[in-house]
Amino acid sequence: MSIFSIGVSGLNAAQVALSTTSNNITNVYTDGYNRQVTLLGENNLGNGVQSNGVQRQFSLFVATQLNQSTSNSSALQAYETQITQIDNLLADSEAGLSPLLQSFFSSLQDLASAPSDPAARQGLIGTADTLTAQFRAFDDYLNDMQQGVNGQIEDVVFQINNTAEQIAMLNREIGLAKAKTGTVPNSLLDQRDQLVAELSGMVDVDLTIQDGGSYNISIGNGQALVSGTKSFALEAMASSADPTRTVVGYRDGAGNLREFSETAFEGGELGGLMTFRRETLDKTQNQLGQLAVSLAQGFNAQHMAGVDYEGNPGQAFFATTQPTVYSNANNTSNAYLEAEFLADVSGLTASDYTVKYTAADGYTVTRNDTGEVVETFAAGASSLEFGGMSVTVNGTPAEGDRFLVQPTKRAAGGLENLIQDTSLIAAGQDDGSGTGSGDNRNALALQNLQNSALVGGVATLSQAYASIVGDVGNRANVVQVNLAAQQGLTEQLRALQQSESGVNLDEEAANLIRFQQYYQASAKIIEVGATVLDTLLGLDA
Numbered sequence: 001m002s003i004f005s006i007g008v009s010g011l012n013a014a015q016v017a018l019s020t021t022s023n024n025i026t027n028v029y030t031d032g033y034n035r036q037v038t039l040l041g042e043n044n045l046g047n048g049v050q051s052n053g054v055q056r057q058f059s060l061f062v063a064t065q066l067n068q069s070t071s072n073s074s075a076l077q078a079y080e081t082q083i084t085q086i087d088n089l090l091a092d093s094e095a096g097l098s099p100l101l102q103s104f105f106s107s108l109q110d111l112a113s114a115p116s117d118p119a120a121r122q123g124l125i126g127t128a129d130t131l132t133a134q135f136r137a138f139d140d141y142l143n144d145m146q147q148g149v150n151g152q153i154e155d156v157v158f159q160i161n162n163t164a165e166q167i168a169m170l171n172r173e174i175g176l177a178k179a180k181t182g183t184v185p186n187s188l189l190d191q192r193d194q195l196v197a198e199l200s201g202m203v204d205v206d207l208t209i210q211d212g213g214s215y216n217i218s219i220g221n222g223q224a225l226v227s228g229t230k231s232f233a234l235e236a237m238a239s240s241a242d243p244t245r246t247v248v249g250y251r252d253g254a255g256n257l258r259e260f261s262e263t264a265f266e267g268g269e270l271g272g273l274m275t276f277r278r279e280t281l282d283k284t285q286n287q288l289g290q291l292a293v294s295l296a297q298g299f300n301a302q303h304m305a306g307v308d309y310e311g312n313p314g315q316a317f318f319a320t321t322q323p324t325v326y327s328n329a330n331n332t333s334n335a336y337l338e339a340e341f342l343a344d345v346s347g348l349t350a351s352d353y354t355v356k357y358t359a360a361d362g363y364t365v366t367r368n369d370t371g372e373v374v375e376t377f378a379a380g381a382s383s384l385e386f387g388g389m390s391v392t393v394n395g396t397p398a399e400g401d402r403f404l405v406q407p408t409k410r411a412a413g414g415l416e417n418l419i420q421d422t423s424l425i426a427a428g429q430d431d432g433s434g435t436g437s438g439d440n441r442n443a444l445a446l447q448n449l450q451n452s453a454l455v456g457g458v459a460t461l462s463q464a465y466a467s468i469v470g471d472v473g474n475r476a477n478v479v480q481v482n483l484a485a486q487q488g489l490t491e492q493l494r495a496l497q498q499s500e501s502g503v504n505l506d507e508e509a510a511n512l513i514r515f516q517q518y519y520q521a522s523a524k525i526i527e528v529g530a531t532v533l534d535t536l537l538g539l540d541a
Contacts (some may be wrong), residue, residue, distance in 0.1 A: 001527035002529070003526075003532070004526055004529045004530075005048060005078055006525060007522050008048075008278070008518075008526065009049050009522075010518065010521070010522025010525060011519060011522045011526070012517045013038075013050065013051050014515050014522055015063055015519065016051040016102030017199035017511075017513045017518065018516065020036050020038045020054050020340070021034060021508050021512050022039065022512075023238040024036060024508050025505065025508045025509075027503065028503040028505060030192060030333045031208065032190050032194025033454065034056040034057055034193070034429050035056070035057045035501055035503050036054050036057070036186055037054070037055055037057060038053075038054055039051065039053050040052065041053055043054045043076065043138075052244075052452060053183060053184070053505055056186045056189065056190065056501075057408065057500055057503055058193065058500075058503045059191070059497070059500055059501070060209075062493065062496055062497045062500065064207065065491040065493050066197070067492050068200070068204070068267070069489050070106065070197065070200050070490055071200040071201065071203070071267035071268045072271060072486050072490075073273065073483070073486045073487050073490045074085075074200075074202070074267070074268050074481040075204075075267050075271045075272035076482055076486055077269075077272065077483060079272040079275060079276045079280075079479050079483075080476070080479045080480055082145065082149070082281070082283070083276060083280050083472065083475060084455060085145065086142070086145070086280065086281070086284055086476075087472050087473055089138065089141060090138075090469045090472055090473075091469055091470060091473060093478045094464075096136075096149070096469070097131070097134060097138070097291075097465050097470075097496055098462060098466070100130055100131045100134050100268035101131065101462055101465065103131075104130075105447060105449075106127075106132045107120070107123045107124045107126070107127040107128075108124060108446050109125050109250045109447055110123055110124075111123070111427055111440070111447075112440045112443040112444045113425070113440075114343060115307075115427040115428065115438060115439060115440040115443055117517075118422055120305040121309075121422035121427075122422055123446070124425060125425075128317070128318075132415045132417050135288065135291075135412045136413055136414075136415060136416070137417045139285065139413035140413060141163070142281065142284060142285045142288070143285075143382040144186075146245075146281060146333050149246075149273050149276070149281065150328070151246075151450070152249065152269075153246045153247075153270065153273055153274070154236040155275070155509070156202050156203070156268075157234050158236075158269070160202050160225070160234055161234055163202070164194050164199070164217065164225045164226050164229045164231040164232070164269055165233075166195055167195050167196065167215060167226050167231070168227075168228070168229050169229075170188055170191055170192040170227060171192070171214040171226070171228055171229050172229040173188055173364070173395050174189065174192065174214075175214065175229070177212070177519060178354055185377075192215065199217070200267075201269065201270045201508045203265060203267065203268035203269075203270045203271065205217050205225070205268075206218045210228060214228045217408070220260050220264035221260065221261075222455060222530070223250055223260075224391070225519040226459075232248070234248050235248070235250065235251070235257060236249075237257060237259065237328075238257070240259055240328050240329040240405045241328055241329075241340075241402065242252075242404055242406075243326065243329070243381075247259055247260065247262060248260045248270070249491070250263070251511075254339070256291050262274045262311075263278075263525075279475070280472065280475055281358060282352075282409075283369070283471075284472060285408075285409060286351065286406075286407075286408045286409055287350040287351040287464075287467075287471075288411075288468065289350070289408025289409060290348055290407075290451045290455060290464070291412070291464050292408070292411045292412040292414075292453060293348060293407075293411045294345060294410055294454040294464070295318065295415070295454065296319070296320040296355075296415060297341060297343070297345045297451065297454075298345075299446065299449060300318055301315045301343065302442070302445050303315070303317040303442070303446060304316060304318070304426070305426075305429075305442065306427065306429055306441075306442025306445070306446075307426055307429065307430045307442070307444070308424050308425060308427075308522065309422070309423040309427075310426075311421060311430075313423060313426070314426025315418065315419070315426075317417070317418060317419050318415060318416065318417060319414065319416050319418050320411050320415045320416075321410050321413065321414025322338065322339065322340050323389055323391075323405060323406060323408075324340035324409055324410060325337045325339050325404065325405050325406070326403065327397070327401070327403055328337060328404070328490045331398065331401040331402065332399075332400075333395060333396060333398035333401055335394060335397040335399050336395060336403075337355065337392065337393055337394065337405065338392045339389045339392070340389065341389055342388050342389060342390055344388070344495065345388055346457035347457075348366050348385075348408070348456065349367070349388075349407070349456065350369075350408060351367050351369040351370070351407075352369070352404060352406045353366065353367055353369055353386070353387060353404075353407070353408070354402055354403070354404055355367055355384070355403040355404075356400070356401070356402050356403075356407075357400070357402075358379075358400065358422075359379055359396075359398070360379065362376060362379040363377040363378075363381060363386060364376050365386050366464045367387075369415060374386060375385070375497045380527045381393065388407065389407055389414060391405065427440055427442055427443035427446075428440070428441060428442055428443075429442045431443035440529075449461075459522075479527075
């Protein structure tokens with residue numbers, strides 16, 4: 001090879017290296033860009049240099065670790081954002097239920113001191129109205145959060161589908177580019193890996209690579225989201241167990257919509273939202289409902305044991321919503337269940353229940369929060385009694401039919417004060433005199449309910465509410481600590497990834513000078529070659 005060819009090969013190599021370095025510098029702030037290096041090798045003929053391609057500095061191992069950490073961080077961030085709202089709501093010393101419960105029982109003390117005083121009677125009605133209104137306001141807030149989670153799940157599913165579709169499209173474009181040019185399209189590879197990173201922030205993913213380099217991505221229970229050049233859309237759907245609840249489904253090969261278990265998602269924003277709803281939002285709403293039912297049933301029982309101002313038997317003081325029952329959408333019969341609270345609600349819990357029917361086992365009642373089977377009833381039973389409720393079976397269930405029983409889910413939203421006439425307050429105790437105007441014995445008994453274990457037979461109303469506040473507060477603290485630790489790990493992995501794949505401006509500036517000198521030196525080789533050639537030609541002359 002002539003000296004000219006050697007010099008030209010150096011110029012070409014220097015141009016490629018300068019172009020690569022310039023590309024690195026201009027993309028220093030481009031999300032997902034991986035630093036590129038020019039691979040130089042000796043010319044096949046043994047003289048000169050050649051460019052063997054431009055390689056991006058990308059580690060699949062590090063990227064996979066970072067994506068998994070990002071998925072965990074996103075889940076905890078979504079959880080923390082939501083639980084903080086509930087924590088702030090319940091722990092508010094002025095807007096919380098604790099001062100209102102205290103005020104309500106203080107008004108009972110005033111009534112006991114002056115049972116005939118219209119002002120004392122009106123004071124009790126006023127504090128009861130305020131207390132029940134706050135229960136309803138809390139339930140409305142939590143119900144709005146339920147609807148908000150539904151909407152966010154729908155949004156995340158839309159983003160997941162859009163991202164999966166783009167990844168499948170890039171799989172196709174990358175394959176075509178390789179077949180057409182025989183080179184690796186680094187920019188397309190960067191775009192695809194950036195989309196995988198973004199997808200990891202939405203949902204936990206499993207990534208495998210096909211022969212040829214196409215990405216396959218699966219989620220949940222192994223359901224394919226991307227397979228080569230095809231993407232498979234998820235669907236936000238109403239839960240078959242609870243139509244008010246949005247879950248995630250997919251279409252199987254036959255076109256049937258299949259429902260993912262909520263526990264199938266743990267990572268990413270989707271997993272964080274579902275875990276928060278399952279662990280904290282549902283539980284808090286049920287606990288407030290349990291508190292409302294315990295207050296209503298316990299107070300009503302005592303109030304109805306007394307007599308009002310005119311000496312008539314006391315009426316129910318509070319009303320609340322009865323348990324809600326849903327027939328599973330996949331049931332094959334028209335059978336349905338109806339539930340109502342027992343007079344004694346000491347067995348009431350803050351859990352939902354699933355009732356399953358089979359001919360062999362009859363009715364099996366499972367507590368949803370623990371998975372424990374709490375009761376079984378014969379197949380021919382027409383009434384089921386469990387958890388402080390009486391449940392009536394209507395119709396004949398088919399094999400495998402399921403029913404969701406929610407004892408207290410919306411009970412707080414239905415709590416209201418039924419007594420608005422001061423004369424109907426049963427402050428007295430029936431002694432046969434026909435009047436309760438000056439009798440305070442039942443008012444004292446009602447006041448003593450403040451220290452009675454009305455909730456589950458183990459806690460007072462104030463203790464139960466404090467337990468709710470403490471439980472949410474402790475969970476919020478745990479999530480915040482875990483989030484801080486996970487974010488720290490994510491930043492460490494991101495720093496590791498950037499140390500290998502990120503662009504260092506100082507290093508690239510030095511490369512510019514180095515390759516510029518390389519270019520100038522190669523040009524000098526050509527110049528020297530020309531001088532030598534001119535000298536040789538001069539000798540011939």
